Amino acid sequence: MSAGSSCSQTPSRAIPTRRVALGDGVQLPPGDYSTTPGGTLFSTTPGGTRIIYDRKFLMECRNSPVAKTPPKDLPTIPGVTSPTSDEPPMQASQSHLHSSPEDKRAGGEESQFEMDI
């Protein structure tokens, strides 16, 4: 009886709150915390952040001056990395593939333009 009485007499109080009026022009936090520049929504995984690019960003990098020049060690493969007006005979193509290292040693970058195929 006394226990019950004690319980029923416990006073209750409202949770304290404070109201703050925001003035005009107050800047709210930006809404894109979960993205990274050029990345996607899910760019963070346990153990660290992975380097993520979406298609749009990758396409934009295509126009970078750095990406314009051909790689200095691009191998010469007719019909693949260098133009060929006619499809060369199979034997010639095979022979060229075989001799590609020699072309590199002989003429380096210029050889791909001097090729007769």
Added chain:
Amino acid sequence: MSLKDDDSGDHDQNEENSTQKDGEKEKTDRDKSQSGGKRKAVVPGPAEHPLQYNYTFWYSRRTPGRPTSSQSYEQNIKQIGTFASVEQFWKFYSHMVRPGDLTGHSDFHLFKEGIKPMWEDDANKNGGKWIIRLRKGLASRCWENLILAMLGEQFMVGEEICGAVVSVRFQEDIISIWNKTASDQATTARIRDTLRRVLNLPPNTIMEYKTHTDSIKAWEEFHGLVNSSGR
């Protein structure tokens, strides 16, 4: 017909398995001589955007009529170059022909640096690949979408992705993406869902998953048939 063509391409890859250790050493020496000396690491330049991983482009072409062997595989697959940044990728890609303009029986492979584009590589041997068969005319666009998604880490499967392949054949083209662990169904399902999103495929396109173990078995059976027929 189409299945045979696809297997034919895979046969070439499998042949590498029978290379002797001397052959491996020879290949290594050749790679060194091709690079003109010590092979230096490929790193992003100062103004470039680094990728999560370095990747290597390979090109392979099968000469019709020649029997498949480890030697012919070695001769027919060629490393184009390795890149470490977005800009370095565009350097190579912009100076390569589009898959749709390749002639004959040709493949482009794009694999993480250090992984060879063959079933038996340590990174591949327990894995498999999603295969998508395309009618002629779609390969260039789908291949570009696939490799941009792979380089940009859109698949969100950690280190599971090994590489991607586009195979140009007479009647159809095939694109595939290889992952390390065929038995990890959560990962393979996630790769499939991302493929659907990034490739923008025609609605009725069929995707199939094939383990490299199954590819090896199919190749061995085919090879056995060839032997028994006395070709």
